[in-house]
Amino acid sequence: MSSEQTFIVAGASLAGATAAEALRAEGYDGRLLLIGAESARPYERPPLSKEYLRGEAGRDKVYVHGEDFYAEDDIELRLGTTATGLDVTGRRLTLDDGDELRFDRLLLATGAEPRRLSIPGAALDGVLYLRSVEDSDALRERLDRGGSLVVVGAGWIGAEVAASARQRGLDVSVIDPLSVPLERVLGAEVGAIYRDIHTDHGVKMLLGTGVAAFEGTTAVERVRTSDGRTLDCDFVVVGVGVQPRTALAAQGGVYVGDGIVVDEYLQTSKPGVFAAGDVAMAHHPLYGRGIRVEHWANALHQGPVAARNMLGRSDQFDRVPYFFSDQYEVGMEYAGYAPAWDRVVFRGDPASREFITFWLVDDRVVAGMNVGVWDVTDQIQNLIRARATVDDRRLADTDVPLEDLAPATETGVA
Ligand SMILES: Cc1cc2nc3c(=O)[nH]c(=O)nc-3n(C[C@H](O)[C@H](O)[C@H](O)COP(=O)(O)OP(=O)(O)OC[C@H]3O[C@@H](n4cnc5c(N)ncnc54)[C@H](O)[C@@H]3O)c2cc1C
Secondary structure, eight states, rough: OOOOOOEEEEEEEHHHHHHHHHHHHHHHEEEEEEOOSSSSSSBBBBGTTTTTTTSSSSSGGTBSSOOOHHHTTEEEEEEEEEEEEEEEEEEEEEETOEEEEOOOOOOEEEOOOOOOOOOOTSSSBTTTTTSHHHHHHHHHHHHHSEEEEEEEEOOOHHHHHHHHHHHTTTTTEEEEESSSSHHHHHHHHHHHHHHHHHHEEEEEEEESSSSSEEEEESSEEEEEETTEEEOOOSSSEEOOOOOOOOHHHHHHTTTTEEEEEEEEOOOOOOTEEEEGGGGGGEEETTEEEEEEOOSSHHHHHHHHHHHHHHOOOOOOOOOOOEEEEEEETEEEEEHHHHHHHHOEEEEEEEEEETTEEEEEEEEEEEEEEESSSOOOOOHHHHHHHOOOOOOHHHHHOOOOOOGGSSSOOOOOOO
């Protein structure tokens, strides 16, 4: 097919690895390089705050592919190697080992990295972040020692780390300036359910206050909140969001906003250069605007779409955004995209922790979350895609099948 060509994927994680796999599956037989800054072969991050962190699953459970996969598929996996320079006009990528590679197509799958705090004491030992498998190993070692943990930030990572640490028997406090955990995505009403889940499991929730400083001699010993309280601790995990890793793209003159801006085909502003996963701000046909999704399913599915388009296809990425979270015994899945809504409808009793929440705008479902209720993602995504007006009472009525509320569509399921 294209044996004279060279395709490069920069970023060897979920989006990059699934793109490389798809290129070969689609018949690409030219040179294929997968460049990864980390030393581990591509792995999935969700277990790092859950079963892997708690020591219930080993490394073999997190890898995207088996050890021999890359060699067998003739994918040149260059680990521990960072792409540092991009010349789009000359079609060259420079690596930190001095190598310079010519490419015909390039996929930027450089992901995201944790936002760092720059408050007094931020550099003390024991102030930890969680993104990589090494971060999770370091955190697990702390959990093994026991003691007390302060989690800064009650977003997904903070909430999952708090749950895992409680499951390992540590004393856990969570601090967040918002009024409930996960408020930005779920809103105050649904976030309160998660607050109660954590307090029921013995987490001390300090909400509506920020962190002013970490205090200690060489290692963190205390956290001072912005409303003047102090909390003694043995270590801290900061989970205050991530930012897309756009430096390489920007250096190459690729258009960057909140992420690398791509169209619905995951093509950047530069022909032949694509982006996928956490780093991509992709125009979404369903929403008519660019959105950047920092979740597993997005990376898993965008990689192969980018791969097919690198081969000259015109595949749109139009999946309904989807993610999942596990905290204690409470599992959930969320589908949709809801930066704003005018009301929330519950189907089932939230107190039972087996229910579905719908977020609505103008009588249409824009997002849905099933907690402890399974095999409903297709129906929820169909409701979102259909944009049909729904009646609140029927939506809330567990006797009315979800299928009856919206016609089935073909695509978009996680
Ligand atoms: C602890 C944790 C738990 C999570 N749990 C969930 C969950 O329960 N549900 C869910 O839906 N999502 C979850 N996520 C989010 C999910 O893991 C991410 O959306 C997914 O990892 C994104 O994949 P990616 O390939 O786009 O980017 P990343 O995973 O960020 O990978 C990008 C890779 O590119 C490399 N790289 C960056 N720059 C360069 C360069 N210049 N040269 C070479 N390599 C480079 C990086 O080192 C990295 O390995 C979780 C994330 C974390 C950290």
